[in-house]
Amino acid sequence: MAAVAAATLGVAGTAVAAPVQASGDASPPAPGVAVATDASGDAGVLGRTATLTLAPCAGALETPPAACTGEAAGRYDYQLNAGPPQSLTATGGVQRVQIPLHHVGPNTVTVFAVSATGDLSESASADFVVTTPATPYADGDVDGDGHADLLLVGTDADPGLWLARGDGAGGLATPTDIGADGTGINNTPADWNDAQVLHGDFTGDRVQDVLAYRPAGDSAGQAFLQYGNGDDLPLSPYSGDSEWLHSDQFTDYTLNGDGDNPTRLVAAGNAGLDDTGIADLIGISGDAANGYQLDLYTACGGCSAGSYGYARTLAGPTEAPDGDDDWNDFSLTTAQPAGQTVLFAVKKSTGELWESTNPSQNATALIGTSGTWTRIDVPWNPRHVPALVFGDVDAAGHVELWAQAGMCATRYTLTGTTLERGATVDLTPGHPRHRTGKHRKGSGQALGH
Known part of the structure; x- marks a missing residue:
């Protein structure tokens, strides 16, 4: 899948201009973004979920973690490939959310931090790979639970x-x-x-x-x-x-x-x-x-x-x-x-x-x-x-x-x-x-x- 453009976040895959800054305050730093993968970069199997980790800045995900400076994020807006954007309230620390794995092959998740006053950070992204199931789903089993639907x-x-x-x-x-x-x-x-x-x-x-x-x-x-x-x-x-x-x-x-x-x-x-x-x-x-x-x-x-x-x-x-x-x-x-x-x-x-x-x-x-x-x-x-x-x-x-x-x-x-x-x-x-x-x-x- 093509990576989402770093400067835009569009509804349902349609690129739009980045939101207008709502104030003259400093923008939040680009968030820290990581998707749990194995050594090959595989996040999991189609139809399952992967863990997306978000942090106030990239340094917060380092070992040892670094302190983040700048305006705090009020929420994160994230987009998986060209799908519809999703929002998550920021807690001020490292937080995790499950994302569905719907696309076989390369995937990209792109994230912006948005302050309480509407200021937008630079984007951050993570790339990962989704693999096919080892065994084909049975005919009619849409959700993969082993029973026909x-x-x-x-x-x-x-x-x-x-x-x-x-x-x-x-x-x-x-x-x-x-x-x-x-x-x-x-x-x-x-x-x-x-x-x-x-x-x-x-x-x-x-x-x-x-x-x-x-x-x-x-x-x-x-x-x-x-x-x-x-x-x-x-x-x-x-x-x-x-x-x-x-x-x-x-x-x-x-x-x-x-x-x-x-x-x-x-x-x-x-x-x-x-x-x-x-x-x-x-x-x-x-x-x-x-x-x-x-x-x-x-x-x-x-x-x-x-x-x-x-x-x-x-x-x-x-x-x-x-x-x-x-x-x-x-x-x-x-x-x-x-x-x-x-x-x-x-x-x-x-x-x-x-x-x-x-x-x-x-x-x-x-x-x-x-x-x-x-x-x-x-x-x-x-x-x-x-x-x-x-x-x-x-x-x-x-x-x-x-x-x-x-x-x-x-x-x-x-x-x-x-x-x-x-x-x-x-x-x-x-x-x-x-x-x-x-x-x-x-x-x-x-x-x-």
């Missing part, structure tokens, strides 16, 4: 991207909006409206990133990638924390010479069996005139998400799960039991649910291809087909499929070829959390585009 796109009344932490047994914590700063369009929670949200490791840093894909509208075919924090804190849509994936990355020309972008896109782990370390994607692409098909999108190993592109067609227009030419009537979701991607397809007009697996990990029988589909018995009425938005695996190894209606989420658990309905949880912010149905225990600067 639930991500929901909000409603008009409660916009945003809501994270409900899971307990591994179907329980969900009160949700928090990790998408409050939007997706780089207007930088508001409403940016998430109408987006298809994918979770997976799209950057190779071993934590769960978030991809907001738009199949229609002004940004049709484009996706906005926000790098995972490795914890449950809000995502950042700002430069260095995110990137746009443009529509030509997902365009399929095999049915239409003018190209088609996916109408539905899901993350698919290592579905293509290329072991790139970056999650594959599967999408339904096509148009009414030429038909629809199922496509695989991949990125090259060691590359960024900007290398995503159409890889191959998994199933042609007449190879939908039911053997008909009706891919446009299906919605998709995935899960990764035992680390193997499983693809689910719901026929919206009838409620049929199909599961595609590749248990032998055969490169000639990738999920989604003809011959890999099994019909699943479902508990819902064909006239009231739920919108499946999320798939994960509970602590007992059972696949969970989550349906969303407004801010309510219903859990469905798969056993063999039978799907069983579980609890419905109201995740409306500030709303009493009612459960219904059968419940079974157990199992920078904003980027433009």
Whole structure:
């Protein structure tokens, strides 16, 4: 990450002029700043925290400490990389604060001391490195606690991207909006409206990133990638924390010479069996005139998400799960039991649910291809087909499929070829959390585009 300019401290990564001195008094000395690291300069692992030490002057952190002179600091303003500035009341001595580690690689924290009268010190900074987790986070485990979590796109009344932490047994914590700063369009929670949200490791840093894909509208075919924090804190849509994936990355020309972008896109782990370390994607692409098909999108190993592109067609227009030419009537979701991607397809007009697996990990029988589909018995009425938005695996190894209606989420658990309905949880912010149905225990600067 680029170091923050020494003379400025900008909101959300936007450099601004240093505050005007409020008085003619002497400014405080530049503060002492240190971040605890090992001998290699590593402060810790992505998703964890590091200790930032602050002192009235640099000499106060020496051994033995030196006395500080000049005007006392009333507070410290500090900024991590290009993130939003934070303030901390100065105590007059050495003090410590925990800072989140959200960026793999080089990081810089920049600090100003501000007197009670508003006088500003020269800046001081510390550089450190953040490393990737030794073991990749499990699919759907956004916060890294070992249990899959639930991500929901909000409603008009409660916009945003809501994270409900899971307990591994179907329980969900009160949700928090990790998408409050939007997706780089207007930088508001409403940016998430109408987006298809994918979770997976799209950057190779071993934590769960978030991809907001738009199949229609002004940004049709484009996706906005926000790098995972490795914890449950809000995502950042700002430069260095995110990137746009443009529509030509997902365009399929095999049915239409003018190209088609996916109408539905899901993350698919290592579905293509290329072991790139970056999650594959599967999408339904096509148009009414030429038909629809199922496509695989991949990125090259060691590359960024900007290398995503159409890889191959998994199933042609007449190879939908039911053997008909009706891919446009299906919605998709995935899960990764035992680390193997499983693809689910719901026929919206009838409620049929199909599961595609590749248990032998055969490169000639990738999920989604003809011959890999099994019909699943479902508990819902064909006239009231739920919108499946999320798939994960509970602590007992059972696949969970989550349906969303407004801010309510219903859990469905798969056993063999039978799907069983579980609890419905109201995740409306500030709303009493009612459960219904059968419940079974157990199992920078904003980027433009």
